[in-house]
Amino acid sequence: MPYINGLGKYVPEKIIDNAYLEKLVETSDEWITSRTGIKRRRMAAPDEITSDLAYKASLAALHDSGRNVTDITHVFVSSATPDALCPITACVLIRKLGIKGVMAFDCNAACSGFVNALQLACYTAKADPNALILVVAAEIMTxxxxxxxxxxxxxxxxxAGAVLVSQNLPPDPKGFTAEIKDILVDTDGEFSELIAIHAGGSREHYxxxxxxxxxxxxxxxxxxxxxxxxxxxxxxSQTILERNGLKIEDIAxxxxxQANDxxxxxxGDRLNIPEEKLFSNVSEYGNTSSASVSLALADARNAGRMPAGSTVLLTTFGGGFIWTAALLKII
Ligand SMILES: CC(C)(COP(=O)(O)OP(=O)(O)OC[C@H]1O[C@@H](n2cnc3c(N)ncnc32)[C@H](O)[C@@H]1OP(=O)(O)O)[C@@H](O)C(=O)NCCC(=O)NCCS
Incomplete structure (x- = not known):
């Protein structure tokens, strides 16, 4: 299976804490904390747009891997909150990165978008062993x-979070490196009305x-x-573990x-995952939709929670409904 080599994140500077929200709506820090675990979240500056967040996360991933921006052959941007319906965010991003001639497009799978884009990157890497695919999840949910x-x-x-994916690793890979062992994506459109933004597309006439x-x-x-x-x-999570012959004890x-603690x-309880093996940074960022697991991956790495040789389980859920699980073997 292909590899991730290079991981980066970017969050806007502005912090909105629960006390600020108490002034906007009838709520309380106590209610938000006890129901969700969220203490604060980041908010993009008025002049920041989704491609700006994507750009900064992409630069961080490139820096981490030590690769050159001109090595990139494909750019997949996951976002439920793109810059605009047109132009697509991926094309704005490649302009900001200063590259041309790459395959660049947006993919929206709501909160599960990052893992869906990762799956697409795996297919691409397998089909083209020379491909270097930049996968970016960027959201301005606020x-x-x-x-x-x-x-x-x-x-x-x-x-926003970003990774670089390729079929082969450079001889001496730098930065975050992991083999993508397996990815599972599942969907059920019956529930599509339960999380929705109805207007802005063709559904609502305006x-x-x-x-x-x-x-x-x-x-x-x-x-x-x-x-x-x-x-x-x-x-x-159970299915992906079973089909890879793994038990929960094998997961580091x-x-x-990261929607809600x-x-x-x-x-974690249903899978019998001990507290110390369950990662959460939702208190800091709230639900950042498809950026959520990429941000969590970057924070888990910075906290030293994914040593070389360990197996990491990702699992996502979001609008659609679309849900996923993925296994990474850290190198
Ligand atoms: C949204 C969520 C935190 C609400 O918690 P809940 O325990 O289900 O609460 P309810 O929606 O039943 O609302 C309970 C009460 O709290 C009130 N309430 C809702 N939001 C509130 C807030 N921010 N502050 C104070 N009260 C609030 C409701 O109006 C309701 O009041 P009522 O009983 O007088 O009608 C919870 O349902 C949740 O986390 N759902 C998943 C959301 C999510 O993460 N989605 C993304 C997945 S991709």
């Missing part, structure tokens, strides 16, 4: 929440002068999403989608 809806505005934040209403922002059936997230990430670290804990 521009897609209704700041008067307390049930969603407290949950989300902004950030024209010049149509007022922006709540349909342009994220809506979620929190309770049902919670249950499905726990079920799906648990079963995907599990990194679930209670979801992370519930997945």
């Amino acid at each position: 521009r897609k929440v209704d700041w008067s809806d307390r049930s969603t505005c407290v949950l989300f934040g902004d950030g 024209t010049v002068g149509t007022p922006v209403n709540r349909e342009y922002f994220i809506r979620m059936e929190g309770r049902e999403v919670f249950k499905q997230a726990v079920r799906s990430m648990t079963s995907a 670290l599990a990194i679930p989608h 209670r979801i992370i804990q519930a997945v």
Whole structure:
């Protein structure tokens, strides 16, 4: 299977803590912390757009690997909150990176977008052994929440993570290096209405002068999403472990989608993962949608939680519904 070589992240400087949200909507630090574990989240500056976050995370991944930007052959940008419907964020990103002639496109699989893009990168790497694929997950969720809806505005934040994927490693690989052992992606469109942003595409008719209403922002059936997230990430993790002949004891670290500490804990409990093997940084960033596991991967690496030789389990869940699991062997 292909390799990740190079990992980078970027989060905007501005921190929005729960006390700030107490001034915006009827909520409390106590409610947010006890229901979600989130203490603060990052917010992009007014002049920052998704491709800016993607650009900074990409530079960090390139720096980590020691590779040159001109070595990149493919750019896959995962985002549910792209710069615009057109031009696609990947093309804006390659302009910022100063490269041309690469295959560049956006992929949106909501919160599971990073692992879906990673799967696509694996297929590409296998088909083209000379490919060096930049996979970036970048989100500005704070521009897609209704700041008067307390049930969603407290949950989300902004950030980006990036990795470089190739079929072969350079002779002396630098930076974060891991073999992608396996990826599982599953979907069920029956639940597509439970997390939605209805307007902005073809579904809602609008024209010049149509007022922006709540349909342009994220809506979620929190309770049902919670249950499905726990079920799906648990079963995907069990399946990928089984089909690779692994037990939970073989996993050094599990990194679930960082949406909510209670979801992370519930997945950990069902899989019997001890506390010290369960990674969470949701208190710092909130739910950054598809950027979430890439940011968590970068933070886990910086915290020394993924030593060489260890096996790491990723699992994600999000709108669609789409859920995933992946196994990485750290080199
Ligand atoms: C959103 C979530 C935290 C809500 O927690 P919950 O325990 O399910 O709470 P409920 O939605 O049942 O709401 C309970 C009460 O809290 C209120 N409430 C909702 N948001 C609140 C907030 N920010 N502050 C204070 N009260 C709030 C509700 O209005 C409701 O009040 P009511 O009983 O008077 O109607 C939880 O459902 C959740 O985390 N869901 C998963 C969301 C998620 O992570 N999605 C992304 C997956 S990709």
